[in-house]
Amino acid sequence: MNSLTNYLVLVEVRPRADVADPAGATVERSLPALGFDGITQVRVGKAIRFLVRATSRDEAKLKAERLADTFLANPVIEEAEVSVLSPES
Amino acid sequence: MRRIGVVVFPGTNCEFDTVTAIERCGGQPELVWHDRRSLAAMDALVLPGGFSYGDYLRPGAIARFSPVMSAVRSFADSGGPVLGICNGFQVLTEAGMLPGALQKNIGLKFICRTVTIRVETTRTPVTRKAMQSMELSLPINHFEGNYTCDSNTLERLRNEERIVLRYVDNPNGSMDSIAGICNEAGNVVGIMPHPERAVDHLLGLEDGEIIFRSLLDTTIGH
Numbered sequence: 001m002n003s004l005t006n007y008l009v010l011v012e013v014r015p016r017a018d019v020a021d022p023a024g025a026t027v028e029r030s031l032p033a034l035g036f037d038g039i040t041q042v043r044v045g046k047a048i049r050f051l052v053r054a055t056s057r058d059e060a061k062l063k064a065e066r067l068a069d070t071f072l073a074n075p076v077i078e079e080a081e082v083s084v085l086s087p088e089s
Numbered sequence: 090m091r092r093i094g095v096v097v098f099p100g101t102n103c104e105f106d107t108v109t110a111i112e113r114c115g116g117q118p119e120l121v122w123h124d125r126r127s128l129a130a131m132d133a134l135v136l137p138g139g140f141s142y143g144d145y146l147r148p149g150a151i152a153r154f155s156p157v158m159s160a161v162r163s164f165a166d167s168g169g170p171v172l173g174i175c176n177g178f179q180v181l182t183e184a185g186m187l188p189g190a191l192q193k194n195i196g197l198k199f200i201c202r203t204v205t206i207r208v209e210t211t212r213t214p215v216t217r218k219a220m221q222s223m224e225l226s227l228p229i230n231h232f233e234g235n236y237t238c239d240s241n242t243l244e245r246l247r248n249e250e251r252i253v254l255r256y257v258d259n260p261n262g263s264m265d266s267i268a269g270i271c272n273e274a275g276n277v278v279g280i281m282p283h284p285e286r287a288v289d290h291l292l293g294l295e296d297g298e299i300i301f302r303s304l305l306d307t308t309i310g311h
Binding site: 025 | 150182189194196238239
């Protein structure tokens, strides 16, 4: 039986490694002045959470990945990582 | 009189300056709301600047899905001239009608000032009345104007003479100082500077006129 479940999905969008990240660089530069030492490679992105109604965890992930690749991230400058956090009842 | 459609999304804010600039240059502007599905009667289109859909997610990311965008795409596919200014440029890259993307400025500053722009090719609908290497004083007004693309795309843009405008003194970290590019066919152009704010000597700048005069000239025969 294919019952539908709401899966909680987290999409993390970050600037691609080969693309400059002015926000990350600015945050990193400000850290020593605030007393935080030894923190490097700061990258600033976005976290987007939503529920996906699907018949399985795999289907939910696939749907979310398609959404991430076509809309939530711009592949020219960003990459997206999709995690299915939990089924919601 | 040439009819120039000025496409308005929720959050667009340069449409009236654009309308005034087109009128001053002898064209007949018409505001086109984002839900319109046919643009057949137009001779050219301008996607003006602003903050379409609040710039949510990324500038231009949501505008790309507006009903009007499929009409804009068909218009461009049939050879119609399309000019995207600032946010309009961002919309055209998000829609895949121009390559690359516009990233946050290096230094993370919103930049609003007049800069010197060099015309790199006169083979586009918006530079045909300009001269090669001519320098224009035009205002820029953006946070995300830092043009980025992969190295193959950059190579193609250079080899195919598709870099339309460059900054003389790169203000935002743009790759190869790019301020404007065009598509393969040359009829779709995106630029970061605002020519519509530079058409009145009483306001200090008039170098933007040549962009609109070129566009109006191009529409003849389309």
